[in-house]
Amino acid sequence: MNKLETTLGSPLIWEDHWKIDLKELKIFTGLSILSQIIGDQIFDELETGLGDIHFLYKINPNINPELIQMQISSIQIYSESGVLDELVFRKEDLQIFLRTIFGTFQRPNWAKFIHPEFFGEDNKTFSNQSLVFQFENLFFILNRFENQRQVGKFFLRLKITKDNPFESLKETDGFHLVNDIQNRKYIAGTSKLAESISEKILTSVQKNLSSYIEEKTSYNLLFSSLEKTFLNDIEQICFHFSASFTENIQKLSKFEQVQVYKKIFLTFEDKSIADEILNEKLFEIETHKNIRVFLYTSRKNKFLNLSFGEIKKSISLENYLDKMQILNSILEKNLDFQDISVFLIHHITSEILAVIELIRNLKPVSLDMMFVKYAGKIPDAYLDSLFNINDENFFMAGLARHTTEDNKEYFSLAKYYSDLTVHEKFAQDLDSKKLKFFDAMKSISIYFFLLRLEKVIFEKKKILLIEDGGYLAPILNEYMISEKTIGEIYDENFISTKLDKSKKLKEILDEYLVGTVEHTRNGYDRLQKVKSNFDKFETTTFSIAISNEKVIEESKEVAHSILSAIESILHGQGKILSKRKIIILGAKGNIGSFLVNYLLGGRLHDTNLKLIEVDLKCTDGIAGFEFLHQIPNEEFLDLDLFIGVIGDSILKSELIKNLILNGKKRDLFFASGSTKTVEFTDLSEYIYKILDNPNILGENVSVEISKIQDPQSLMNQGTKVKIKSPKIEKNLYLLGDLSPINFLYYGVPTETMDKILSQLIQVSLGLVNQYKNSKLPTKGIYAVDKEIDEWGNLL
Numbered sequence: 001m002n003k004l005e006t007t008l009g010s011p012l013i014w015e016d017h018w019k020i021d022l023k024e025l026k027i028f029t030g031l032s033i034l035s036q037i038i039g040d041q042i043f044d045e046l047e048t049g050l051g052d053i054h055f056l057y058k059i060n061p062n063i064n065p066e067l068i069q070m071q072i073s074s075i076q077i078y079s080e081s082g083v084l085d086e087l088v089f090r091k092e093d094l095q096i097f098l099r100t101i102f103g104t105f106q107r108p109n110w111a112k113f114i115h116p117e118f119f120g121e122d123n124k125t126f127s128n129q130s131l132v133f134q135f136e137n138l139f140f141i142l143n144r145f146e147n148q149r150q151v152g153k154f155f156l157r158l159k160i161t162k163d164n165p166f167e168s169l170k171e172t173d174g175f176h177l178v179n180d181i182q183n184r185k186y187i188a189g190t191s192k193l194a195e196s197i198s199e200k201i202l203t204s205v206q207k208n209l210s211s212y213i214e215e216k217t218s219y220n221l222l223f224s225s226l227e228k229t230f231l232n233d234i235e236q237i238c239f240h241f242s243a244s245f246t247e248n249i250q251k252l253s254k255f256e257q258v259q260v261y262k263k264i265f266l267t268f269e270d271k272s273i274a275d276e277i278l279n280e281k282l283f284e285i286e287t288h289k290n291i292r293v294f295l296y297t298s299r300k301n302k303f304l305n306l307s308f309g310e311i312k313k314s315i316s317l318e319n320y321l322d323k324m325q326i327l328n329s330i331l332e333k334n335l336d337f338q339d340i341s342v343f344l345i346h347h348i349t350s351e352i353l354a355v356i357e358l359i360r361n362l363k364p365v366s367l368d369m370m371f372v373k374y375a376g377k378i379p380d381a382y383l384d385s386l387f388n389i390n391d392e393n394f395f396m397a398g399l400a401r402h403t404t405e406d407n408k409e410y411f412s413l414a415k416y417y418s419d420l421t422v423h424e425k426f427a428q429d430l431d432s433k434k435l436k437f438f439d440a441m442k443s444i445s446i447y448f449f450l451l452r453l454e455k456v457i458f459e460k461k462k463i464l465l466i467e468d469g470g471y472l473a474p475i476l477n478e479y480m481i482s483e484k485t486i487g488e489i490y491d492e493n494f495i496s497t498k499l500d501k502s503k504k505l506k507e508i509l510d511e512y513l514v515g516t517v518e519h520t521r522n523g524y525d526r527l528q529k530v531k532s533n534f535d536k537f538e539t540t541t542f543s544i545a546i547s548n549e550k551v552i553e554e555s556k557e558v559a560h561s562i563l564s565a566i567e568s569i570l571h572g573q574g575k576i577l578s579k580r581k582i583i584i585l586g587a588k589g590n591i592g593s594f595l596v597n598y599l600l601g602g603r604l605h606d607t608n609l610k611l612i613e614v615d616l617k618c619t620d621g622i623a624g625f626e627f628l629h630q631i632p633n634e635e636f637l638d639l640d641l642f643i644g645v646i647g648d649s650i651l652k653s654e655l656i657k658n659l660i661l662n663g664k665k666r667d668l669f670f671a672s673g674s675t676k677t678v679e680f681t682d683l684s685e686y687i688y689k690i691l692d693n694p695n696i697l698g699e700n701v702s703v704e705i706s707k708i709q710d711p712q713s714l715m716n717q718g719t720k721v722k723i724k725s726p727k728i729e730k731n732l733y734l735l736g737d738l739s740p741i742n743f744l745y746y747g748v749p750t751e752t753m754d755k756i757l758s759q760l761i762q763v764s765l766g767l768v769n770q771y772k773n774s775k776l777p778t779k780g781i782y783a784v785d786k787e788i789d790e791w792g793n794l795l
Contacts (some may be wrong), residue, residue, distance in 0.1 A: 007184045007270045009108030017282035022263045023289065026118070028105050029262075032188040036079030037063075038077060038158075039091070046088055053079040053160075067106075070118050072154050073147060079160035083138070095136045096186075101142060101158070103186040104131065106266060112155070113176055114144050129174045131180065132165055141165060142177075153503045183271040185229045193222055194261035201239055202257065203248045212239045213380070230274035235302045235415070238380055242309030248290045249308075256288065263287045266305065267295075277304070282311070299387045300419060304382075314384040316630040318355035324354045324754040326760065330362075335765040337464070340514060341456050343449055345370040345441075345467035346742060348398065349377055351753040353385055357763060360394070365461045368452050370445050371398030371417065372468060374437055376717075383416060397448055399440050401737070407705045407719075408688050409737065413444060423447075426494060434751035437739070438471070438678070445472040447493050454497055455511055462771070465516040466764050470523025473516040473541060474530045480506040481530075481537035484488035506538060514700070515540035517764045519756075521550075521590065522647060522674070527781050540776050542763045542792050547784040549755055551590050557752040559594035561742035562643065562673040563603060566743070569717045569735055570669070571711045578605045580669070581639045583631075586646030587613030587624055591673055595643060612639065615646070616775065622720035629653060640665035644672045644679030653686045657696055660723055660730050670733040673742060682740045687721055687732070701725040706731060717744065759790050766792025 004012040008025060012018045025503060038057055045053040057075045063067045068229035087094050104110045112119040113129035130143035139161050147153035165175050187193070197214075204212040216235045219506060226234055240247075249257060266272045267285060276510040277283055283295040294307040298314075305312065321328050342364045346352050348371040359367055386396060412431040421426055426447055435443065443577065449465070449472060456463045465473060479489055486508060488499025499508070516539050518524050524545035531537045544550055567577045582599060586592040592615065599611055612631060613624030625631055628650055637659065659668060672679035687703075694701050704722040709715065721732040736744040748756075763784055768774045782788045789795060 003274055003275075006106050006272045007109075007180065007267060009277060012272065012283075017284060018273075018276050019284045019286070021218055021286050022267075025263060025266070026066070026106075026108070027259050027262055028064070029103060029191040031102045032099055032186070032190070033063050034067075034075075035102050035188075036096055038075065039095045039098050039232075040092065042077065042084065043088075051081045052298065053077060053081075053084065056155075062102050066239065066419070070115050071152055072115070072156055073150070073322055074155045076155060076157040077160075078157065083160055083162055085101075093135075095188075097133070097138075097140065099188060100135075100184070101131075101140055101187040103184070103269075104142075107184070110176070110178055114142065115154075129176065130165075132175050132177045134177065135181075137162055137505065139164060144670075152787060163556050184269050185271075186227045186263055186269055187229060187785070189221075189225065189264040190262055191258070193225060193265055194258045194469055195241075197222070197261045198258045199252075199731070201241065201261075202249070205241060210241055211380075212238070212241075214462065215241075223398075226268065229268050230266055230271055231277070231304065233301060234297075234304045235331070235436070236380075237304045237306065240305065240307040240312040242307075245291070245309030252288065252291075260287045260291055260293075264293060264295075267382075284454050298384055299317055299416065302416070303383075311435075314388055315381050316388065317353055317360075317385050320350050320354040321357040323750060324351065324757070326754045327354055327358055327759040330358060330758060330761055330765070333765070335362075335769055337362045337765070337768060339461055340364050340768055341366045341368070341371075341452055341461055341463045342370045342471075343452060343463060344467045345372065345445055345465075345469065345471055346519070347372045347468060348382060348444045349753075350382070351750055351757055353382060355757055355761065356386075356389075360389075360391070362765070364393075365456075365459065366393035366395070368448055368473075369394070369396040370441075370448065371396060371414075371520075373398055373414075374401070374736070375745060378416070381598065386417075395452075397444055399437065399444065401437075404434065406688070408434070409436070409684070411437050411440035429494060430541075440473060441469075442471050443493075446475055447495065449494055450490060450495055450497075453508070453512065454499055457499065462512055462514050464514045464764065464768060466519075466760065467516070467523060468519040469518070470518060470526035473518060473523070473539065474503075474526045476509065476513075476516070477527070477538050479535075480504075480509060481534045481536050509539070513539065515542065515767045515776065517541070517760065517767060518543040518545055519760055521545045523646070523779070524783070531781060537780050538777050540767070540771075541781045542767050542788060543781060543785070544756070544759045544763055544784045544790075546786060547759060547790070549759055554752055554756050555590040557748045558673065558742060559598055560590070561745070561748055562595065562645075562671065563598060565667070565734060565741045565745050566641070566643070566671050569708065569710075569733075569741075572712075572717065573667075573708070573733070575667070575669075577603060577641075579608060580641040581610070581665070582641045582643065583612040583614060583639050585614050585642065585644040585650060585679065586674070588615035588617035589643045589645055589647075595673075597646065610635075612636075614650070628652075633658075636662050638665070639663075640667060641669045642671070644670075645674050646679065647674050649678050649681035649683075651680060652682050653689075656683055656686050660696055660728065660732075661699070663730065666729055667731045667733065669733045669735060670738060671741045672738050673740055675753045680734075683732075683734075685737060694759070696723075696728070699725050699727060701728060708735070757783065762790050763788070763792050 002014040006012060009022050010022060012020050041055060042053060055077055059073055108119050112129060113131055130141055133140040141159045144154050147155055201212050206671050214222055214237045226232060237613055277295055277297055278301050280297055285293050296305050296312045298305060342359055396417040398414045398417055400412040401411055403409055414426040430443055453463060467473060483504050483506060485501060486499045486503050486505055489505055492496045518527060518541060524543050527541060552744050569578055584592050584595050587596050596613060600609060614628060615624060616626055618624035659747055670680055691703050694703050702724050706720045708718040708720050710717055718736050719734045723730045735741050777794060784790050787795060
């Protein structure tokens with residue numbers, strides 16, 4: 001098929017993709033307003049009238065200028081008494097009927113019968129024609145009459161009846177049934193929508209941006225309109241503009257610019273076009289000379305892309321891998337993940353996209369990806385690349401951040417990864433629990449791991465766990481040590497299973513789990529804690545957490561990233577880092593020690609070199625304090641930037657109250673650099689407490705919550721809490737919503753992560769290779785550069 005008719009008067013033409021030429025499409029404005037006005041008047045007549053409905057509406061040239069150009073001066077509405085009584089309580093239905101009728105003016109194939117001259121037809125051929133619309137048992141008959149008092153002028157008459165005109169008249173008598181109503185769903189207010197989008201895109205173009213995004217929210221007018229069309233499941237629309245488009249669009253008048261987007265919205269109303277878009281076909285519209293837009297869906301038809309000027313190309317995973325030379329070179333080794341299902345828990349970064357591509361090239365049975373994402377927005381390019389993976393054995397899931405009405409943070413299963421239809425019950429249960437990040441991440445990790453484990457058992461394969469943060473391996477060890485059964489664990493996680501429920505999980509994992517690999521120090525510490533608590537360990541676990549590369553090189557870059565992120569946010573708020581009075585929580589740790597060095601080594605001015613260090617290692621004459629309460633009150637109250645890399649919440653409520661009531665600085669900034677996401681738990685809880693009860697030690701306060709937003713990019717950078725009373729005024733800036741601040745931007749640069757992630761995959765391959773050759777060391781925790789080398793060989 002190389003041609004497909006549409007309701008827009010122009011067909012779709014197939015030339016390696018669908019094309020439609022709408023340069024000559026006549027645009028009408030205000031038709032939905034016209035429908036609204038006439039519908040409201042009909043209802044007024046229904047509510048107040050005692051007989052027939054009969055009124056004349058005079059066309060407003062400011063609302064419907066095109067109808068005035070067509071010399072149509074008014075519309076006469078007529079319906080006998082009682083005909084519309086069944087619509088008394090169905091006002092919206094009547095509005096839909098009227099929008100469909102007047103929307104027909106945008107359809108040349110039908111509109112030509114009513115006003116032939118306007119559509120280039122012979123008036124004599126199409127004289128005295130009527131259009132008939134049937135909605136349920138009602139017939140709406142629309143025709144045009146000459147105005148006897150004004151030569152060359154016309155009026156429209158809309159008659160509403162229950163009498164079928166075709167039972168007494170023939171279609172040859174000038175009555176035409178509009179028999180394809182189902183092929184068009186009209187959007188109310190397309191002109192206003194087009195004006196709004198035109199202004200937003202023009203603003204983006206003037207800022208030299210190449211894209212603009214509209215997201216589905218409760219109050220987004222564009223998406224509430226789309227919900228009534230054939231594209232009702234779209235959750236995001238991405239507008240991409242090429243250099244040629246930005247040049248050409250600015251040559252058009254404002255009216256012509258709006259028409260570009262109006263024509264696009266009209267295509268959304270057409271079923272033939274929508275069907276092709278949802279069939280993941282590329283679709284091209286030419287709206288004006290030199291103005292072309294390419295439409296296509298991505299991410300399982302949830303995202304609609306409008307690419308102006310030229311097709312935006314997705315970045316393939318191979319491109320991400322090519323940028324990481326060390327990681328890429330692993331493919332040259334004679335090792336793979338054949339017969340192994342890989343379960344990977346890690347952050348969503350460009351470097352991890354490279355890892356995903358590498359693992360897929362290493363031939364695993366399957367790859368399950370649990371994405372760690374605390375806050376901020378996932379770049380669309382990442383998701384586009386991931387959704388280009390056409391592999392039923394690749395599954396991905398992650399979390400989305402929400403806040404309750406009283407501003408409490410919680411996390412639920414994100415909808416923008418793999419299809420979660422079969423996991424709806426789990427998603428609803430997780431959402432109802434309103435869990436913090438770490439607990440929610442543990443919950444989804446164990447749930448999807450157990451599902452994959454069952455498949456692995458029935459396929460007689462093996463499974464390998466690689467994670468960043470100790471979300472799952474500590475739990476598995478605790479399950480195994482406590483000798484929990486399959487039945488207990490699967491029931492606890494609301495998973496039905498065909499496995500033998502009486503079997504111990506330990507028996508299953510001893511047979512099917514190759515081992516686990518841990519990336520971070522936090523995860524390593526959690527594993528060591530399990531081993532210490534139980535004096536026992538049940539998995540073979542390799543870790544790069546304390547390797548020389550991680551401890552020294554990566555920690556340096558993490559410290560740089562933390563300070564860069566903090567400084568970027570401060571600059572957006574008109575503040576500078578060098579003047580802050582800073583405290584480092586965890587100052588003697590891997591990251592904290594470098595933060596201290598960089599701050600004192602240049603980031604702070606020589607007039608402001610007082611830096612407070614807190615760490616349990618600050619003993620035996622080492623500078624700093626072991627505990628916060630040891631800091632002199634005057635020094636503590638002078639602080640305004642708190643950086644936490646200690647892996648624990650040590651800033652307790654009493655100290656927080658002291659800062660708010662007596663602190664010398666109006667603006668207080670809090671930033672976490674720890675993946676444990678617990679640095680400022682007590683602070684969060686205290687803010688929730690005063691939101692519920694706005695009183696601090698007897699002082700009544702007002703609490704106002706707002707977003708920290710970058711003034712240029714409008715990026716959300718955290719939350720601002722304003723606490724005010726006659727005696728108090730404090731602004732608490734929760735940078736990155738107290739999630740690891742460096743992940744709000746780029747985390748650690750690729751050049752550093754190339755070495756680190758290569759080490760992670762090398763030790764994983766080494767673990768698998770030793771397993772396959774029955775050379776695994778006894779169960780326990782083995783750290784690279786301490787007990788094993790980077791390939792997992794014992795030192």
